[in-house]
Amino acid sequence: MPTILFDGIAYGMLLFVLACGLSVTLGLMNFVNLAHGAFAMAGGYVTALLMNRAGVPFLATLPAAFAAPAILGVILERTLYRRLYGASPLDQVLFTIGLVFIAMPIANYFLGDQPQQVHLPPFLQGRVEWAGIGFGIYRLFIIAVCGAIALALQLLLIGTRFGAQLRAAVDDARVASGLGIDVDRLFAITFAVGCGLAGLGGALAADVVGGIDPTFPVKFMVSFLIVVTVGGSRGILGALLGALLLGILDVAGKYYVPSIGAFIIYAVMVATLLIRPQGLFARGPR
Amino acid sequence: MSEAARLSAHLTRGARWGLGEIAFWLLIVALIFLVPSRALLINEILIAGLFAMSLDLILGYAGIISLGHAAFFGIGAYGAAILASRGIHDPILGLILASLLAGFLGLATAPLLLRGSDLTRLMVTLGICLMLGELANRNSWATGGADGLNFELTPIFGLLPIGFTGQRNAALYSLVVLFLLFVLARRIVQSPFGLSLRALKENRLRAGALGVSAPHRLIVIYAISATYAGAAGALVAQTTQIVSLDVFDFHRSADVLLMLIIGGTGYLYGGIIGAALFIAIKDGLSTATPEYWEFWIGLLLVALVLGGRERIGARLHALLPRRLRGGSAA
Numbered sequence: 001m002p003t004i005l006f007d008g009i010a011y012g013m014l015l016f017v018l019a020c021g022l023s024v025t026l027g028l029m030n031f032v033n034l035a036h037g038a039f040a041m042a043g044g045y046v047t048a049l050l051m052n053r054a055g056v057p058f059l060a061t062l063p064a065a066f067a068a069p070a071i072l073g074v075i076l077e078r079t080l081y082r083r084l085y086g087a088s089p090l091d092q093v094l095f096t097i098g099l100v101f102i103a104m105p106i107a108n109y110f111l112g113d114q115p116q117q118v119h120l121p122p123f124l125q126g127r128v129e130w131a132g133i134g135f136g137i138y139r140l141f142i143i144a145v146c147g148a149i150a151l152a153l154q155l156l157l158i159g160t161r162f163g164a165q166l167r168a169a170v171d172d173a174r175v176a177s178g179l180g181i182d183v184d185r186l187f188a189i190t191f192a193v194g195c196g197l198a199g200l201g202g203a204l205a206a207d208v209v210g211g212i213d214p215t216f217p218v219k220f221m222v223s224f225l226i227v228v229t230v231g232g233s234r235g236i237l238g239a240l241l242g243a244l245l246l247g248i249l250d251v252a253g254k255y256y257v258p259s260i261g262a263f264i265i266y267a268v269m270v271a272t273l274l275i276r277p278q279g280l281f282a283r284g285p286r
Numbered sequence: 287m288s289e290a291a292r293l294s295a296h297l298t299r300g301a302r303w304g305l306g307e308i309a310f311w312l313l314i315v316a317l318i319f320l321v322p323s324r325a326l327l328i329n330e331i332l333i334a335g336l337f338a339m340s341l342d343l344i345l346g347y348a349g350i351i352s353l354g355h356a357a358f359f360g361i362g363a364y365g366a367a368i369l370a371s372r373g374i375h376d377p378i379l380g381l382i383l384a385s386l387l388a389g390f391l392g393l394a395t396a397p398l399l400l401r402g403s404d405l406t407r408l409m410v411t412l413g414i415c416l417m418l419g420e421l422a423n424r425n426s427w428a429t430g431g432a433d434g435l436n437f438e439l440t441p442i443f444g445l446l447p448i449g450f451t452g453q454r455n456a457a458l459y460s461l462v463v464l465f466l467l468f469v470l471a472r473r474i475v476q477s478p479f480g481l482s483l484r485a486l487k488e489n490r491l492r493a494g495a496l497g498v499s500a501p502h503r504l505i506v507i508y509a510i511s512a513t514y515a516g517a518a519g520a521l522v523a524q525t526t527q528i529v530s531l532d533v534f535d536f537h538r539s540a541d542v543l544l545m546l547i548i549g550g551t552g553y554l555y556g557g558i559i560g561a562a563l564f565i566a567i568k569d570g571l572s573t574a575t576p577e578y579w580e581f582w583i584g585l586l587l588v589a590l591v592l593g594g595r596e597r598i599g600a601r602l603h604a605l606l607p608r609r610l611r612g613g614s615a616a
Contacts, residue, residue, distance in 0.1 A: 026405075032405060032408070080588075080592070083592060084591070084592075087591075088404075089351060089403075089404040089405055089408065090345075090351050090404070091591050091595065093351070093353065093408065093543075094543070094544075094547055094587055094590070094591050094595070095587070095588055095591040095592070097540050097543075097544070097584075097587065098583075098584040098585070098586075098587030098588035098590075098591065099584065099588065100584070101580045101581065101583055101584025101587065102580075102581055102584035102585060102588065103584075104580060105577065105578040105579075105580050105581035105584075106581065108577055108578065109577075109578055109581075113577070218536060218537075221536075222412070222416060222536070225409060225412070226413075229409050259424055260420070260424055261420055261423065261424055262416070262420050263417055263420040263421065263424070266413050266416045266417040266420060267413075267417060269409065269413045270398070270409075270410055270413040270414060270417065273398075273402065273406050273409055273410050273413070274398060274401070274410075277401060277402040277403070277406045
């Protein structure tokens with residue numbers, strides 16, 4: 001039981017880092033970005049390729065796994081995404097599905113359809129025993145890294161000028177821009193950071209999900225969307241709680257009631273949407 | 287002319303069949319007989335066209351966005367397959383029962399779509415589809431699970447076998463079903479009910495002020511659309527005589543949305559035309575680049591959206607003969 005809880009928390013933390021960018025895009029720009037997983041895939045590939053082809057150590061690849069998707073994100077945001085901020089959700093969905101359809105064959109063309117494995121360094125492998133419970137070292141590492149990221153994001157959001165501007169813009173972008181906040185710049189920065197975090201999440205997740213392959217954006221799109229819907233799209237804490245809940249439910253559900261599998265998390269999502277459309281952990285509607 | 291008489295004249299004008307429409311259907315019949323070697327592909331297009339048409343009913347006419355329309359497609363497919371594997375071997379009866387089953391599911395889930403934003407609807411429809419897919423996966427005693435489900439059907443009217451041994455019959459069978467359901471859909475969208483749906487789509491607040499209440503109308507059209515999607519699923523199952531878990535795939539919901547968008551929403555033919563274009567593109571590209579055809583579809587989609595989907599649609603629409611344009615032409 002504690003081991004399952006532990007694995008669930010680790011998985012939830014991963015989901016948080018993967019999805020928090022999506023939560024910000026949705027909350028800030030009201031933009032439905034189904035292509036978020038493509039940035040995560042990009043990060044996973046950066047780490048896998050740097051390790052397997054260039055021999056860079058795992059930890060040293062992580063900054064690149066953040067930076068490359070972030071740069072890609074900012075380029076796409078400036079050139080394509082921004083044209084659709086005011087568009088209908090249908091157009092946004094179509095556009096981002098289109099991006100996914102473009103990203104997957106590109107990955108397949110250059111890297112093949114076999115999963116690219118990320119081989120963990122020896123010091124992250126194995127387990128430690130403590131009070132009779134086994135903890136996977138890599139999962140401890142994930143919890144530490146993702147927890148630090150969550151903490152940093154929360155501090156950034158509540159403690160800095162940038163964070164205050166961002167919160168203001170999420171609350172009401174029009175009023176915020178009327179007060180002289182450069183909302184356009186905020187969009188670009190948060191989009192880039194969100195994509196970078198997705199990439200970092202992809203790199204960290206590669207070992208847990210058995211390697212990065214071209215179908216990654218579609219396989220995990222649903223998980224991201226569930227985190228955002230359950231957590232609510234208006235804050236780091238909501239997304240974190242949503243991700244943890246989802247991670248624990250998913251791992252525990254698959255362990256205790258394998259006969260219904262992923263059904264539980266889908267049911268939780270639909271139920272959440274019906275009871276609290278703004279998300280379980282979000283503040284009430286404006 | 288009184289208001290009521292003008293309205294009824296408007297509705298009757300749209301209801302008349304134009305030469306272009308008749309030619310469209312005759313062309314399909316001719317294609318089936320002239321190129322029997324492509325009957326399999328034509329059958330696929332007809333069924334996808336029916337599926338896309340069902341989405342058009344809710345998206346194009348009522349403005350309901352769905353990312354999980356495959357839920358009803360899958361229910362129809364599994365419904366037909368399970369009925370056939372449990373002793374109801376008559377395809378027509380199986381088709382009707384399976385479509386009704388999907389329709390009931392649509393009726394049951396439609397109230398969930400009345401609340402919240404477009405985003406909520408996207409997620410609810412997607413979630414329901416995923417749940418059903420997972421249910422089908424786990425209840426392999428009924429669905430065959432990941433192995434799929436094989437079954438036997440008797441020939442239609444005891445005479446015309448469908449399936450791999452009778453691909454031309456299968457295409458004709460799908461065409462007849464598509465045509466009948468199309469005529470019904472055409473009648474529905476040109477009825478006062480259809481007109482009120484369009485009013486709701488254009489401006490729900492104003493339609494409400496005119497006395498058009500939304501919930502019942504949306505539930506009814508959603509259930510009808512679900513029935514249509516179920517019929518499409520049942521046709522796929524019956525004409526291939528195997529059904530597997532991929533009927534609930536996200537890909538299916540996404541592809542049908544793309545077909546409809548490529549063909550254009552809101553005039554019923556869009557689904558069929560879009561399906562033909564989509565499958566032709568897919569077929570053409572996958573012989574050239576089997577693994578990468580999605581890239582070009584994605585590029586087309588991005589270009590469509592960035593170029594202004596509705597603007598392009600309106601321009602093409604103006605090229606169509608007046609009769610084909612449907613209600614919006616008047």
